[in-house]
Amino acid sequence: MPAGFEDDTALDDTALDDTALIAAFGGHGIDRDSAAHFRGRLERRLLVHRCDDCGHWHHPPRPMCPACWSWNITPTEVSGRGRIHLLMTLHQGPPAAGVDYADGHPVVTVELAEQPALRFTSTVTADFPADRLEIGTPVTLQWVDRDGTPTPVFGLQEDR
Amino acid sequence: MTNRDPMKDQVAIVGLGSTGFTRDGDESPLAMALRAATEAITDAGLTAADIDGVVATSEPAAKGPEEIAAALGITEATHHTKPSPVAMFSLLDAARAVFSGAADNVLVVTPVVMGPWNSRRAAADPWRAGTRSSILPIPEDATKAAAYAAWASRYIHEYGATKDPFARIAINSRTNAAANPLAAMTEPLSFGMYDAGRMIRDPLNIYDMDLPVDGADAFVLTTAERGRAIAAAQGREPVVIHAATTGIVGKNDEDQLVGLERTGQHVVVDQLRRTSDIWIDDVDLFYPYEGFTIITLAWFENVGFCPPGGAEDFLREHWNDDAQRIEINGRVLVNTHGGSLSEGATRGTGHIREAVHQLRGTAGDRQVADVQSALVTPGGFFFNPQGAILRRG
Ligand SMILES: [Zn+2]
Numbered sequence: 001m002p003a004g005f006e007d008d009t010a011l012d013d014t015a016l017d018d019t020a021l022i023a024a025f026g027g028h029g030i031d032r033d034s035a036a037h038f039r040g041r042l043e044r045r046l047l048v049h050r051c052d053d054c055g056h057w058h059h060p061p062r063p064m065c066p067a068c069w070s071w072n073i074t075p076t077e078v079s080g081r082g083r084i085h086l087l088m089t090l091h092q093g094p095p096a097a098g099v100d101y102a103d104g105h106p107v108v109t110v111e112l113a114e115q116p117a118l119r120f121t122s123t124v125t126a127d128f129p130a131d132r133l134e135i136g137t138p139v140t141l142q143w144v145d146r147d148g149t150p151t152p153v154f155g156l157q158e159d160r
Numbered sequence: 161m162t163n164r165d166p167m168k169d170q171v172a173i174v175g176l177g178s179t180g181f182t183r184d185g186d187e188s189p190l191a192m193a194l195r196a197a198t199e200a201i202t203d204a205g206l207t208a209a210d211i212d213g214v215v216a217t218s219e220p221a222a223k224g225p226e227e228i229a230a231a232l233g234i235t236e237a238t239h240h241t242k243p244s245p246v247a248m249f250s251l252l253d254a255a256r257a258v259f260s261g262a263a264d265n266v267l268v269v270t271p272v273v274m275g276p277w278n279s280r281r282a283a284a285d286p287w288r289a290g291t292r293s294s295i296l297p298i299p300e301d302a303t304k305a306a307a308y309a310a311w312a313s314r315y316i317h318e319y320g321a322t323k324d325p326f327a328r329i330a331i332n333s334r335t336n337a338a339a340n341p342l343a344a345m346t347e348p349l350s351f352g353m354y355d356a357g358r359m360i361r362d363p364l365n366i367y368d369m370d371l372p373v374d375g376a377d378a379f380v381l382t383t384a385e386r387g388r389a390i391a392a393a394q395g396r397e398p399v400v401i402h403a404a405t406t407g408i409v410g411k412n413d414e415d416q417l418v419g420l421e422r423t424g425q426h427v428v429v430d431q432l433r434r435t436s437d438i439w440i441d442d443v444d445l446f447y448p449y450e451g452f453t454i455i456t457l458a459w460f461e462n463v464g465f466c467p468p469g470g471a472e473d474f475l476r477e478h479w480n481d482d483a484q485r486i487e488i489n490g491r492v493l494v495n496t497h498g499g500s501l502s503e504g505a506t507r508g509t510g511h512i513r514e515a516v517h518q519l520r521g522t523a524g525d526r527q528v529a530d531v532q533s534a535l536v537t538p539g540g541f542f543f544n545p546q547g548a549i550l551r552r553g
Contacts, residue, residue: 026297027297027298028297028298028301029297029301059416060413060416066410066411085314086307086310086311086313086314086415087310087313087314088307088309088310088312088313088361088362088363088364089359089361089362090299090360090361090362091358091359091360091361091362092360093299094297094298094299096298096299099299104359104362105299107299107300107302107310109302109307109310109415117411117416117418117419118416119415119416120415121300121301121302121415122300123299123300134317135313135314135317136317
């Protein structure tokens with residue numbers, strides 16, 4: 001048996017198979033094109049599709065680079081740093097673990113440092129200071145568990 | 161980009177039907193569609209045997225064109241489609257079918273139905289349980305239609321805007337709805353009531369969002385030549401589609417849209433200006449979409465009534481305080497039917513229906529004198545911006 005096969009088997013022992021991955025993220029509309037991104041979440045790595053040929057990032061995950069039509073796409077970990085670009089506070093919405101609409105649930109769209117207009121939408125950490133919850137505030141990625149699933153959220157990026 | 165517009169003034173809207181809109185409906189989507197459709201066909205002076213095209217919509221719970229055709233007893237149809245919701249998708253599809261000769265008399269049917277995800281009353285109705293839910297599975301899903309509030313905060317941030325122009329959009333719609341027997345909400349709305357409105361997606365409150373309703377609109381389209389004959393026989397003014405388009409920018413995901421300075425609304429406006437002989441200095445009525453009030457501010461700016469960020473000053477300057485409504489230069493009224501915020505969330509079909517009524521002189525107590533043309537801009541600014549100029553013809 002070739003050595004590589006054993007290596008693959010070892011990897012498979014820790015990774016969810018497709019059915020389990022779909023079950024874990026079914027509510028997110030996961031598909032073949034976004035599977036790598038969601039596998040990344042399980043490792044607490046925020047993976048964004050990046051073109052190997054021209055370097056362009058795009059999100060949500062699609063199979064081809066919209067800038068150069070290359071199919072050489074690699075889901076690539078981003079720094080998680082950025083600034084709040086869009087902001088709203090939900091006072092009603094779908095039920096979700098740990099989400100209390102009575103207090104208002106912030107939804108932030110963060111413009112990631114990697115590329116202008118490359119954005120990722122999530123919420124903020126529970127201890128995010130209310131007076132810094134505004135457009136322009138620098139933030140950084142953190143991970144929390146929602147129903148036992150690693151979920152990317154944003155915390156305040158302390159001024160340095 | 162093309163300047164070709166061989167379809168200019170070549171297709172007429174000859175039939176209108178509407179159930180009116182309500183918050184406590186108890187009819188099936190098919191029943192509502194059929195009420196509107198039979199009214200529209202009759203209004204056009206036609207019968208089922210004359211209809212050879214059926215355009216339905218992919219609205220949740222809506223039936224397809226084959227079921228509509230069967231239910232209406234249409235004899236045969238050579239054009240039948242099911243476009244996305246929002247008015248111009250189906251209207252343009254029907255117009256192109258007529259213009260191409262694919263069909264002579266095309267019925268457009270657009271029911272809207274409150275879903276269990278957007279109405280507490282609907283959620284308690286067992287007959288709606290099977291309605292396809294578009295409920296957001298997670299609160300932070302930006303690919304669903306939730307980001308208008310986020311872009312509203314971006315707009316406020318960029319332009320230092322207050323909520324005042326948002327309030328004026330909502331109040332204008334409510335004021336106008338009071339004269340519309342089809343409208344779901346007709347009680348007057350004041351600035352104080354707006355300010356106290358229950359916050360839904362801060363910074364947008366309940367008055368900033370269109371009203372889930374039950375109801376249906378239907379239209380019949382035919383050639384301009386036949387349309388003029390029908391109108392003459394009925395003693396009405398004929399109404400034609402002078403220019404119409406949809407438009408998107410490539411990057412239109414709700415959170416990936418590059419910025420408000422270039423959206424599908426700009427694409428729509430550019431295309432209308434290429435193909436229309438009429439523009440905002442000439443139009444008599446303006447029907448901007450207001451599924452969310454931020455959309456309406458963008459339409460005011462993007463069609464050119466005011467510069468980017470200028471909607472607040474513009475709406476204040478063109479506000480009739482006695483009438484509690486927008487009157488552009490005292491002449492151009494805005495959403496005379498009450499729009500999506502007060503007539504109901506009809507995906508823009510109400511805007512088109514009302515424009516046609518005004519143009520042919522059948523708007524009843526709301527009739528504006530001597531209307532020659534109307535600019536109608538359904539849709540938001542992500543993936544469904546649309547526009548049309550309708551005129552007497
Ligand atoms: Zn590329």
